Amino acid sequence: MSHYNIIDIFSGAGGLTEGFRDNSFKIVKHIEKDIAASQTLLLRDIFYYLQQSDKLYLYNKYLNNEITFETLLEHTPPEIHNKMLNIEIGHDTIDFIFNQIEEKTITGIIGGPPCQAYSTIGRAANRNKKDTDERIYLYRYYVEFLKKYRPNFFVFENVKGLLSFKDINGDLLFPKMQEEFREIGYSIDYRLINAADYGVPQKRERIIIFGVPDNSSKLIEKFFNALQSQKRKPISVKTALSDLPQLHQGQEKNQYQHEPNDYVRKYFRKNTNILLTQNIARPHREIDLKIYKEVALARSKGKNLKYNELDKSLITHKHTDKFLDRFKALDWNQPAHTVVAHIAKDGHHYIHPDIEQNRSITVREAARLQGFPDDFYFENSRTSAFTQIGNAVPPILSKKIAQAIKMIIKL
Known part of the structure; x- marks a missing residue:
């Protein structure tokens, strides 16, 4: 076997998978329950097939609304469509899923169960749901995959809140998880990784568990050690977004405004003939625009303006003693703060650093801050695109994870 066979579970839009897309790895199956994320992943598989077949003009036609998704499917063989399994992993489906995976020799399993259950955000509100929240124990299906396929390695990504999360009995969950991996014959360790140390223009702390x-x-x-050796200096928001057009709220501009710098060319604009897409700014209420201006101006002077520090005419919420950081601007000269799925609800936490533009960031700008190339298209609405981006592993980081695996595991 000249390549590593990979199963990608709890795939999301495929941020972790994206790093494993080179000739050394063969992705056998993606398994994801969300319909929009599954369609994004299927489209990504089609993109790579068309690229290898010298037919990327079809992808551009799709992005331009000249042909339908169905027409794209007609131009790709069934084995490309069949990689994607849109199904929830659970007690009733796991045997069916195993039956859908034809390759019996699996080198690696990658993925991270949905992290909302372990997140420190909203933990108090979730406390009462613990006895019914099955997401807490989804990692046990990960264990089932390891038992079934006995891969040479696995990569499990999650939020750092997992380390402090307590289960329904009030015990720390993470040591129990580690024990379950050990019981089936896997040695594991983890590191808390900040994506900003690996060339992602965003401060994002996550646990990477590696097992063999x-x-x-x-x-x-x-x-x-191999992963650590790939660290680099942090990248600012300005470096990551420098070539994108200036926009005002409600505007859409899918043309680049400037030539790319070396960083943008390497990570975002390798494909010079692919259209810029999904660069549309949300419309905002007049009062929010006034707040955005104040917050972005304060940020440019090095200050995060709290809600109760706004001009009195802009404070409309009765409670000025909580949720004080409900508005937050990006800093041109730093990596972005963590992009989370809440960006799908509103853009108040992701105000563009350019005061003249006075708006929240677009899907494309969010994708860049998360390390997705510009030829990566997110199905099938702005809301679901933002959700997929916020939940993803940054592909720039996942590529370095894949590199580290190639450095140490010889087939």
């Missing part, structure tokens, strides 16, 4: 069969346990330290 017990007889290969020496590889774990080597993996984390």
Whole structure:
């Protein structure tokens, strides 16, 4: 076998998968329950097929609304469509899923169960749901995949809140998870990784768990050393967005305004013949625009303006003692703060740093801050695009994870 066979579970839009898309890896199956994220992933598989077949003009036609998704499907073979399994992993579906995976030799399993259950945000509100929130125990299906396929390695990504999360009995969940992995013969370790240290223009702390069969346990330290060796200086928002057009609220502009710098060319604009897409700014209420201006101006002077510090005429909420950071601007000269799925609800936490533009960021700008290339298109609405981006593993980081695996695991 000249490549590593990978199963990608709890895939989301495929941010983790994206790093594993080179000739060394063959992605056998993506498994994802969300319909829009699954369609995004299917489209991405089609994109890579068309690229290899010298037919990217069809992808551009699709982006331009000249042909339908169905027409794209007609131009791709069934084995490309069949990689995507849009299904929820659960007790009733797991045997069916196993039956859909024809390859029996699996080198690696990658993925991270949905993290909202472990997140420190909203933890108090979620406390009462613990006994009914099945997301807490989705990692047990990950264990089932390891038992079934006995891969040479696995990569499990999650929020750092997992380390402090307590289960229904009030016990820390993470040590129990570690024990369950060990019981089936896997050695594991984890590191808290900040994506900003790896070339992603965003401060984003996540746990990366790496596991191998017990007889290969020496590889774990080597993996984390190989990952560490790929660190680089942080990238600012300005560096990441420098070539994109100036927009005002409600505007759409899908043309680049400037030549790309080296960083943008390397990570976002490798494909010079693909259209810019999804660069549309949300419309905003007049009062929010006034707030955005104040907040962005304060940010440019190094200050995060709290809600109760706004001009009195702009404070409409009765409660000025909580949710004081409900408005937040990006800083041109720093990596972005963490992009989370809440961006799908409103853009108040992601105000564009350019005061003249006075708006929240677009889907394309959010995708860039998350490290997605410009030829990556998110189905099928602005809301679901933002959700997919906020939930993703940054592809720039996942590529370095894949690199580290290639450095240490020889087939």
